[in-house]
Amino acid sequence: xxxxxxxxxxxxxxxxxxxxxxxxxxxxxxxxxxxxxxxxxxxxxxxxxxxxxxxxxxxxxxxxxxxxxxxxxxxxxxxxxxxxxxxxxxxxxxxxxxxxxxxxxxxxxxxxxxxxxxxxxxxxxxxxxxxxxxxxxxxxxxxxxxxxxxxxxxxxxxxxxxxxxxxxxxxxxxxxxxxxxxxxxxxxxxxxxxxxxxxxxxxxxxxxxxxxxxxxxxxxxxxxxxxxxxxxxxxxxxxxxxxxxxxxxxxxxxxxxxxxxxxxxxxxxxxxxxxxxxxxxxxxxxxxxxxxxxxxxxxxxxxxxxxxxxxxxxxxxxxxxxxxx
Numbered sequence: 331x332x333x334x335x336x337x338x339x340x341x342x343x344x345x346x347x348x349x350x351x352x353x354x355x356x357x358x359x360x361x362x363x364x365x366x367x368x369x370x371x372x373x374x375x376x377x378x379x380x381x382x383x384x385x386x387x388x389x390x391x392x393x394x395x396x397x398x399x400x401x402x403x404x405x406x407x408x409x410x411x412x413x414x415x416x417x418x419x420x421x422x423x424x425x426x427x428x429x430x431x432x433x434x435x436x437x438x439x440x441x442x443x444x445x446x447x448x449x450x451x452x453x454x455x456x457x458x459x460x461x462x463x464x465x466x467x468x469x470x471x472x473x474x475x476x477x478x479x480x481x482x483x484x485x486x487x488x489x490x491x492x493x494x495x496x497x498x499x500x501x502x503x504x505x506x507x508x509x510x511x512x513x514x515x516x517x518x519x520x521x522x523x524x525x526x527x528x529x530x531x532x533x534x535x536x537x538x539x540x541x542x543x544x545x546x547x548x549x550x551x552x553x554x555x556x557x558x559x560x561x562x563x564x565x566x567x568x569x570x571x572x573x574x575x576x577x578x579x580x581x582x583x584x585x586x587x588x589x590x591x592x593x594x595x596x597x598x599x600x601x602x603x604x605x606x607x608x609x610x611x612x613x614x615x616x617x618x619x620x621x622x623x624x625x626x627x628x629x630x631x632x633x634x635x636x637x638x639x640x641x642x643x644x645x646x647x648x649x650x651x652x653x654x655x
Contacts, residue, residue: 339511348387358595361422367424369381370419372519375491375519377570384454385398388600389405391607395425398421405433410448411441411442412533413589418588418590420593420597420600426584426585430444430445431640432499433643434640439617442651445636445640447590448588449588450587450629450630450632451584451588452605452627453631454582455584456623458621459539459581460546461555461557462534462542462554464527467533467534471555476508480509486533488515489517490516490536494654498516503646505570539565540621554650556571557581558581565622583628585632586600
């Protein structure tokens with residue numbers, strides 16, 4: 331039987347729309363089970379701390395567990411690739427960090443294109459890092475550190491959260507702008523590096539203030555300066571590196587991402603929930619206690635911010651001729 335053309339087109343159009351129906355239905359019931367939130371660094375570092383804060387909020391807000399899983403390695407690329415390869419259904423999410431914007435240029439052989447393969451959901455938190463030393467290091471300012479490093483070339487070990495991590499890049503930027511010779515020692519995350527800094531196995535770190543502030547307040551580490559352009563409200567008496575090295579400025583930030591193709595209603599729901607968390611007074615107080623600040627950005631704004639950060643770090647990496655082994 332030959333169908334009239336109009337009837338045929340109506341049926342064909344309905345058939346074409348069928349695959350979208352289950353996706354819409356799933357989005358309307360999301361989340362129906364626990365959600366996996368991957369963090370690309372070890373427990374105890376700022377990425378892990380931020381992931382657990384926002385994961386706890388989303389668990390309470392949306393009624394399902396947001397389970398944080400640490401998958402450290404390759405500057406966060408292992409976790410990122412796992413999310414890129416995951417089913418885009420909203421049940422596998424990524425803690426997006428400044429590492430992702432750094433890695434886009436630092437690595438030449440990534441199996442994914444971060445900008446194309448990860449859908450931005452929302453900004454969460456921003457925080458400066460702090461240039462901090464073990465108290466056994468005989469310096470109390472950035473100027474003294476530079477003089478000490480130049481008198482001891484290659485003998486000062488810098489702990490980092492791994493090659494390409496923000497602590498690594500912030501230290502490389504410091505090296506490039508001051509001409510000092512420091513030895514980079516990479517770990518699988520900020521937490522393990524901090525353990526060795528406290529023990530004196532490494533002498534200095536450019537670590538996130540969120541994971542360091544307790545040790546700084548207890549006098550177990552000595553802050554020399556914060557990496558951001560402005561002083562931190564959490565450490566108001568600590569100068570910026572830029573006060574000694576004009577033009578130096580860098581800060582860590584964290585957001586939430588999902589595999590490309592994740593239904594827009596799910597992204598919108600998560601973005602809204604994160605935004606509500608950042609407006610919550612208790613969450614804001616917790617951020618302030620950690621020396622951080624909320625970074626409220628919906629999906630589109632976070633996407634633009636990621637693009638700008640990628641371009642910024644590409645220029646730094648190329649001008650400093652920084653290469654990933």
